Amino acid sequence: MTNRTDSQVALREIWGFGGLDDSIIEEVKLTGLEPILPSVYKTGVAAQATIAASGLSAAEIWNFRTGRSQDLSVDMKHAAIGFRSERYTEINGDRSRTFASSGISDDSSEVHGFYKCGDGGWLQIHGNYPAHKFGVIEAFDCEPTKKGVQDTLSTMTASDAEIYLTGKGLPAAMMRTLGEWAEHPQGQAVSALPLMEIEKIGDAKPLQFSDNPKRPLEGIKVLELTKVLAGPLMGRTLAEHGANVLWLNDPHLDVIDGLIMDMAKGKYPAHLDLDDTKDKSTFTELTKSADVFIQGYRPGSIASKGFSPYDMAEIRPGIVCVEISAFSHEGPWSDRRGFDSIVQTVSGIGREGGLAKGQDGMLHLPCQALDHGTGYLGAFGAMAGVLKQRHEGGSWRVRLSLAQTGHWLKSLGRLDAISAPDIKRSEISGYLSEVESPYGNISFTTPVAQLSDTPGYWSLPPSPFGSYQPRWQ
DSSP: OOHHHHHHHHHHHHHHTTTOOOTTGGGOEEEOOSOOSSSSBOHHHHHHHHHHHHHHHHHHHHHHHHSOOOOEEEEHHHHHHHTTHHHHOEETTBGGGSGGGTTOSSOTTOOOEEEEOTTSOEEEEOOSSHHHHHHHHHHHTOOSSHHHHHHHHTTSOHHHHHHHHHHTTOOEEEOOOHHHHHHSHHHHHHHTSOSOEEEEEEOOOOOOOOSSOSSTTTTOEEEEEOOSTHHHHHHHHHHHTTOEEEEEEOTTSOOOHHHHHHHOTTEEEEEOOTTSHHHHHHHHHHHTTOSEEEEOSOTTTTGGGTOOHHHHHHHSTTOEEEEEESSOSSSTTTTOOOOHHHHHHHHTHHHHHHHHTTOSSOOOOSSOHHHHHHHHHHHHHHHHHHHHHHHHOOEEEEEEEHHHHHHHHHHTOBOSSSOSOOOOGGGOGGGEEEEEETTEEEEEEOOSSEESSSOOOOSSOOOOTTSBOSSOO
16 A cells, blocks of 8 residues: 555545545645655654645635635645644744744753653653743752752652652653553543544524635634644644634743744734633623634633633534644543643653664654644634534534544554654755744745645734734734
8 A cells, every 4th residue: 555545545534524525535636655754653644634634624615615626735745844843933043942942952951851760661741831840840849950850750650750740730741652551541531532523512503604705714713722732733724724813822821932933823812811800701702703713721621711612602603613632531631731742652652663763761753743633633623613514504513632643643554664864954945935023034834735726825924922902803
């Protein structure tokens, strides 16, 4: 079986969740072959298929609105580079402010990384954000260095350390094998779920698109409450096809400049605090005219503030609500914090990389494939939900998680070894563009899905949070 066929099969599987016309899948042009990145997992197939699904759903919305079809092509190398967009977003060549460099360094004051524990097991601590870093230091009551953390972990088992830190709400994970994850209650809960769910949660009349659009999602209003990669990428993808995306962030929360520079393109980043009475009222008013709501916080956290999908559907009948989480809405870890690398660590993906390299411990994927895959799947789900709403009415919920995407990635099959050379930085210039922004002149990866009639682009440069007021522009 060729890798191109792998991508077609994967795209067909994803497309099936939308319940949309599958006859158009064969017309999608998928170029390139695995291996494209150094991994035993088919990250190129995952990138190509998820990006194609989002592009194809945009094309379907365009066809619904105008009666005109268009061609779609996705190249695997471009898709792999797109799955590393945060790595390549720079200010005039200043890599010190990219997301990839944020909080990940050999500096002894940083605690983010892998640690060998007293029992020989491995633990990952995710410390990109100051609150997480200093939370670990406080929890261990140790000196604020890698050595301080290592000295403490040398007296603990990996399991005890995971239980202790996650009990304090901190993102940490014990390395597990594929078999250990398969036997774990959370691994079993995830394996019983589909890749994603798109379900009707309430009655509503079909909403109307605006007339004479120039872009597939023109006139579609998106409220976004997200923080790290998967959720922001979903909003960025909708903006790529013309949606009006209002990205809201609590001004009290930490942010990473490199992430904002990469993910704010095409959006209106604004401050809003749902714990503030006035801001909460503002959010309710914004919801009354929203078409899509994206939220990427732990299951239950936004609902506890009065904005569950059912609450949103009461405020705005016909809305499409998309929920992204780390470990899914099922199982004992459903409310646990997690990031792409954390999910790789616990689910055996990291250990498989280490084994393929013949090394103790973990080697993570060469891109944050769970984040990016989930983001593009979420964008596909949002657009499929909008189409369903316009066809048959109703309010809709889309649910997916990094863990479900990881389970799906493993289902795509394996490569024999880590054999592909990494993509050199000198090879990506043809996939970059640049724009003047409040941050300075920024270079960034171009949209991957190539639509013949409505090519994707971002109509706004990236801006910091607070650049806009929390209102529809």
